[in-house]
Amino acid sequence: MDRAATIQDQRAEYQNRGWTLARKVMPVEVADATLYKMQQELGGDWESYQGDYIKTFLTDKKAYECYSFDYTPMAMLQWGLTSYMSTVVGKDLLPSHAYFRVYRQGDVCHLHSDAMNCEHAMSLTLGYSNDYIWELNISDKYYDAKERRPADIANEEGEIKLHGAPMGIGDAVIYNGINYLHGRVSPNPNRWSAHVFFHWVDRAGSYARYAFDEKWRDVVRQADFKFPDDDAPEKVNPNRAEMVKERGR
Numbered sequence: 001m002d003r004a005a006t007i008q009d010q011r012a013e014y015q016n017r018g019w020t021l022a023r024k025v026m027p028v029e030v031a032d033a034t035l036y037k038m039q040q041e042l043g044g045d046w047e048s049y050q051g052d053y054i055k056t057f058l059t060d061k062k063a064y065e066c067y068s069f070d071y072t073p074m075a076m077l078q079w080g081l082t083s084y085m086s087t088v089v090g091k092d093l094l095p096s097h098a099y100f101r102v103y104r105q106g107d108v109c110h111l112h113s114d115a116m117n118c119e120h121a122m123s124l125t126l127g128y129s130n131d132y133i134w135e136l137n138i139s140d141k142y143y144d145a146k147e148r149r150p151a152d153i154a155n156e157e158g159e160i161k162l163h164g165a166p167m168g169i170g171d172a173v174i175y176n177g178i179n180y181l182h183g184r185v186s187p188n189p190n191r192w193s194a195h196v197f198f199h200w201v202d203r204a205g206s207y208a209r210y211a212f213d214e215k216w217r218d219v220v221r222q223a224d225f226k227f228p229d230d231d232a233p234e235k236v237n238p239n240r241a242e243m244v245k246e247r248g249r
Contacts, residue, residue: 010088010174019138019165019175022088025124026170035126035194038100042066061107068098069213078198085200088174089120093200094211102194109184111160113143113150114177117210118199121177125167125195132189135164136173139181150181
């Protein structure tokens with residue numbers, strides 16, 4: 001895939017209708033590896049899971065969730081995607097936060113709009129247990145969230161026209177999270193499905209204060225490395241000892 005050739009079309013779609021479908025933001029192998037490492041480190045069942053197992057207003061059933069500032073690898077994944085996201089959106093973005101969620105079979109994600117720290121969003125599919133596509137739905141209409149909650153306006157107006165965005169593993173939908181209703185209105189056909197929701201704000205926009213989820217002082221700092229005296233012995237990770245020997249030859 002020539003990603004550079006698709007950027008302008010994606011940017012135009014985002015600006016004109018509030019969302020665009022981005023294929024293979026992650027190669028399938030990278031998505032598989034990412035999800036496997038997350039399952040190893042966070043846990044893969046109720047007893048081992050290190051994040052949250054909760055039901056929110058978004059779902060009818062409990063789901064596994066994790067917040068990016070509770071799991072550094074997910075935050076760093078989002079930070080690494082920032083330049084790509086800025087290119088598609090056409091604005092200088094800074095990351096806000098991200099959530100990982102594993103839905104169970106039969107669950108839905110109710111239509112909603114996001115909080116102000118979710119100005120520009122990406123929903124990335126990491127895995128389906130049964131390889132059934134479960135599309136994301138996005139409203140056709142733009143709602144001015146500064147005036148009223150989009151869901152309240154939509155409920156008064158009645159029927160909501162929705163678009164469906166089908167995502168395979170590694171695919172993502174990039175969307176305006178504040179001014180468009182979105183969710184998954186059809187029940188999940190898989191035994192489970194795993195997704196990450198990334199959020200950014202415009203550095204020069206009205207919501208810039210939400211960058212890094214208002215954790216600037218804890219996160220945006222300069223690193224500093226100090227070396228020991230020259231006669232300090234080498235330190236080698238035992239798991240990499242053989243590789244280090246090979247590199248030294």
